[in-house]
Amino acid sequence: MEVQKEFELAETAFTKESLPLRKNALEAFEKLGIPSMRHEEWKYTNIKAKLKQQLSLTTTDSQVNAAVKNYIASLPPYAFRLTFLNGVFHPELSIVPDLKGVTVCSLKEAFAHHTTLVEKHFGKLVNYSEEHFAALNTAFVTDGAFIHVQRNVIVNEPIYIQYFFTATDANAFTQTRNLVILEEGASLQFAEDFRNASNINVQYNHVAEVYVGKNAKVDVAKLQLEVSNAIGIHTLESSVERDGRFSAATITFSSPNTGTGNALIRNNVTARLVGENAHADLNGLYFGKETAHIDNHILVDHVAPNCTSNQLYKGVLNGEATGVFNGKIFVKPDAQKTNAFQSSKALLLSNEASINSKPQLEIFADDVKCSHGAAIGQLDENALFYLMARGITKEEATQILTYAFAHEVVDHVHSQPIRQFLCDKLKDELQLNF
Amino acid sequence: MLSIKNLTVAVNGKEILKDFNLEIKAGEVHAIMGPNGTGKSTLAATLAGKEDYEVLSGEVIFKGKNLLEMDADERAREGVFLAFQYPVEIPGVSTTNFMKAAVNAKRKHNGLEPLDAKDFLKMMNEKSQLVEIKREFLSRSINEGFSGGEKKRNEIFQMAMLEPSLCILDETDSGLDIDALRIVANGVNKLRNAERSFLVITHYQRLLNYIVPDFVHVMFGGRIVKSGGKELALKLEAEGYDWVKEEVEMI
């Protein structure tokens, strides 16, 4: 990537209001570059080798194709949605909510029309001076979604933010970004839905910043259900104030179907509990097949006292798929009476599949309850035999037991419509029709 | 229906069944009794197709087919049913969904379309009444948190759903209270017919008061050492196994 040259092209692509910040981020990225495996946080994910040399950060192709139309047609017709193709907003494919006390628009529009609000929040949760991909994203963001919910406003229906990839340019490296702000007592459910709707390999780098105000509630589902032949880097940063609740479910079904072996998904999900009595649920479910590589890096940062957090991650790896789980719990000196829980379980369905699982607890307060557990295993032979002894084939019995293992994570999704959606997807993925 | 000839089976290199022979005709009920550790469950699991059981010699013909060549799932679809001595708990899958998959697997095997939701529900209602199982149990995860007796009832419910030709009951009476024993036995009796055979493994003659067998066999050291009618069970109940043991040792 010739970053400097690309930036000259990108300068005018996004709003001029954002320029000073983007220039800072560019400078940071030029120092940081793409991380190598020598970097502690990228030890098991060789992103440097995976990303092509000649990536373009400024492609503008944004074609609608049949895959996109079909998918949109399959959604409930009334569902709120913001649709982006290769990072470009398509209002004609979107149903933007028009609700009292709620602002929903593209990030570009927000920079132009809600400048004060955006400038106060944009780039403030991600640490772009240290995070390679946050820096790159901040400098080169094409567009994304902006959601602001005013005090005590409850949004009842989920908003789907859809990122489709339809590009014909195999070198495109799409940079998208969401900014979500909830004022005190507000409530919102939304999904970030990523799909490769092209038949080529795609690369993208997505960042979301979510502000959860006092006593506000956010449920976010990160859906990575059709990310075959994708290299996707996701960053989700949240800060939760007093009595607020943030819950994120990251669901990855990565099954490369052309066997190019390029599927690589990295998720960085962070919840910072900055006000007393705040709560975070960070859950994840990932399925990897063939040569897929799925890396989940999670951090719950307990800054304020009396906060609680749960992490529940489950993975199912088949073929030669590899998984990485890194779950951090930081308890800062002031965060007394913290109650933090972490569980990571992986099911290895083949001898070649593997996972690197690492809990990382850093506790600087004395009156806290923290627990973590990790389990890596195979399917229970007795359960498999029990199902087969009733006439169910080994393949189907395996799918049923995988469903049993996985559904717990889906059950933890707070938003009922999103939970139902995921439950159906899980059955589809496992080809179960019960 | 079932013909077992000179069957020798090892588990972890140890011979458990030794030169075992048994013939079961359609419609017959055979009971097998015998001290702990003589290989009764090994026989049941071998017939059901558990992989850890290594058949060293012998043959098993079921409805004219070589049973030993089939995997466990195929045997079940062909009509073999094992009611487990220790039913397995499977959190996260309801008995309803489990039975939907099992019933449809069998239908597919017989060239039939899957049951639609309405017919399936009707079938569930019918069969659950047979063993007086409450509907709420069927929507719970398979056997999870069930009492010993509830698990056994669930086994017989599944048996009723799958309508097998050979029903192997491995100590289905153990852990049942008097009422549950009667309910389970009634359920089994309702399923008895001229085409369906039963192999009932039990330690207690009591069960055989309800499910009256055509034959009673005593198993010892991996083979049947004595066979008789239902009166043999009464004698065993009254006198224990010592006299059988002596008879065997004399030979």
Ligand SMILES: Nc1ncnc2c1ncn2[C@@H]1O[C@H](COP(=O)(O)OP(=O)(O)OP(=O)(O)O)[C@@H](O)[C@H]1O
């Ligand atoms: N997986 C195994 N590994 C080693 N030995 C085994 C295994 N399974 C069974 N056995 C042994 O095989 C023998 C027969 O066991 P089996 O369970 O068939 O007895 P059983 O007649 O059903 O006894 P019970 O009346 O107690 O149920 C026992 O000595 C048991 O320890």
Ligand SMILES: [Mg+2]
């Ligand atoms: Mg036994």
